[in-house]
Amino acid sequence: MVSGMDPVTLSVLTSALSGIAEEMGALLIRGSYSSNIKERRDCSAAIFDAEGRMVAQAEHIPVHLGAMPEAVAAVMALGAAPGDVYVLNDPYSGGTHLPDITLVSPMAHEDKILGYAVTRAHHSDVGGMSPGSMPAASREIFQEGLIIPPVRIVRGGEYQDEVLDLILANVRTPALRRADLRAQIAANDLAERRLNELIERRGEEVVLSAFEEVLAYTERRTREAIRALPDGVYTATDYLEGDGVTEEDIPIRVTVEVRNDEMKIDFSGTAAAVPGNVNCPLAVTRSACYFALRLLLPEDVPANAGTYAPLEISVPEGSLLDARSPSAVVAGNVETSNRIADTVISALSQVADLPAQGQGTMNNLIIGGRGWTYYETIGGGQGASAKGPGPSGVHVSMSNTLNTPIEALELEYPMRVTRYEIRRGTGGEGLYRGGDGLVRSVKVLEAATLSLLTDRRRHPPQGRRGGHPGATGKNLLNGEELPPKKSLELAPGDEVTVMTPGGGGYGEPQ
Known part of the structure; x- marks a missing residue:
């Protein structure tokens, strides 16, 4: 060598x-x-x-x-x-x-x-x-x-x-x-x-x-960033909005301990595994913790395994965040991962200047019929930060995808996009406003099956340092509100609308 x-x-x-x-x-x-x-x-x-x-x-x-x-x-x-x-x-x-x-x-x-x-x-x-x-x-x-x-x-x-x-x-x-x-x-x-x-x-x-x-x-730079934080123990709690079986809130609790150049993230007190599909494999739980830690690092630090070396993660065995077979997990990857990241970032924000919460959901929209399947995650508002307002209509946190262009969607699938626009005024107030969410309406032209896996329909994304929360999202079928997680059959002409959350504001509004 x-x-x-x-x-x-x-x-x-x-x-x-x-x-x-x-x-x-x-x-x-x-x-x-x-x-x-x-x-x-x-x-x-x-x-x-x-x-x-x-x-x-x-x-x-x-x-x-x-x-x-x-x-x-x-x-x-x-x-x-x-x-x-x-x-x-x-x-x-x-x-x-x-x-x-x-x-x-x-x-x-x-x-x-x-x-x-x-x-x-x-x-x-x-x-x-x-x-x-x-x-x-x-x-x-x-x-x-x-x-x-x-x-x-x-x-x-x-x-x-x-x-x-x-x-x-x-x-x-x-x-x-x-x-x-x-x-x-x-x-x-x-x-x-x-x-x-x-x-x-x-x-x-x-x-x-x-x-x-x-x-x-990378390990050296990560340890430097952790060492710059005050030693201490910091806690936070957030909630998933049901698991597809019930609408009851599911708590995720975290304790972050900073000692010198090392960090321990402990999820004791988090909910047990649930009957629905928001259970999270341990690999995904770790991934969300890595994401939260990387927010502390300068942009020039390479992304690799060196980031993880100073980090210890503790998860109760068989809990919501340590799924065991044959638990359903399909929403754990997309929705629970976001809430884990939000919760850890909330704890770290007590000692680091981090952005306000973004929309905190991927707004999964899945529609399919005989011989075709359409899947999309829909952007929303990003949280504001000390650097300025949050961007609108973007994928945040654990997602980093683009949208499906209307032309591509209508060319490939028996659907029509009837509305697609910024959801004005949904970002939280503050010295800097949170980003606004989106409105996406899709009409099916033939019988199909709909699945929605979403969150932040009851608990809004929180602001930071006196900033106000962003608006919650909504799911609609032909104008009637649907729960955050739902599967049902669609008839030709049915219209599904997803209204995504806004991001939290940063700082006291002037």
Whole structure:
């Protein structure tokens, strides 16, 4: 190993590694067929070292990226070999929720495994009890889609057609799934080629040293940021609005302890597992904590496993935030992850100047019929901060996707968008206002199934330092209000409207 790498070389190689991850993501987006990936960019890419530590990531989806280490660890335990590609989505074997399909490939140089390329993409249908595979009514994971434990989809460079055929036989849109999975495989293959090209230019010893150096550098910067906080214990509580079975609030409680350059996050007092599908796999819980911690770091700190080294996370076994099979978890990844992040950030805001709460929900809208499935998360208001007002109509916190353009939506699906606009005045008042939410109305042209997985319909996003809360959201069917989480059948001509929350304000209003 090259010791004491000079700052310029480290900076160049850090950018090169990040560039590999970004190029993986670009190929995946351009090579996919489904609008959820090619338009909304609901996908993520990263590279890991031979020990399973994330070295670099693309600036994609926080909830995807923070939960990837468990997927890599699951594949490493099976003894992956050069030329293999593993596929998985099982939340209890390295996944997050079933629609997120992860592909893990060893990256080898001269038959020696130097690391792993990973892509994770949200597939708009993986089977289950309703189109889109995100039913509000699921009560166990078997209802949410096909469960794929880590299994080779490519072995020694050869496609395992029987594995792909099995997957495609259990989804409603097999042609799209085939194309999207092949795009993920191509992105992983690209990462191995680019890593080998980097080794040819710089040498294997230098590149492997860069892996170690960038992790150590990030850890140092993270410890510096934690050390700058006052030692102490800080608590916060927030709530999920029902689980799809009942409308009762579900508490998430956190205690954050800062000691010198280390941090412990403890969720004792959080609710037990629930019958509905807002239960959260431990990997997703960790991912939300990583996101909250990264808000403390300067923008120039690379995103990798070095961030996690000073952090200890404690979760009651079998609780809401440590789901155990066969608990339903499809909303845990999208809604509970947001509430975990909000709660941890609320505790940290007692000692750090952090933004007001954003909308705190992904506003999952899932509509599907015979042979088609539409899935979208809808943006809302971001919280204001000391730097200025919050932006309006954006994806916040654990999501980082785009919208589906109206033209693409109406071209691909038997639906029409009848209203799409900023929800003016929904951001919280303050010295700086929170961002406004959105209004999105969609009319179906044929019979379909609707699922809504949303939150912040009763508890508004809170302001900071005297700022006012943002407005809560609403779900409507033909003008009649629906609960936050609901599945039902739609008739031709029915119109679904999602009104998203605004962000909290920052500072006392003047």
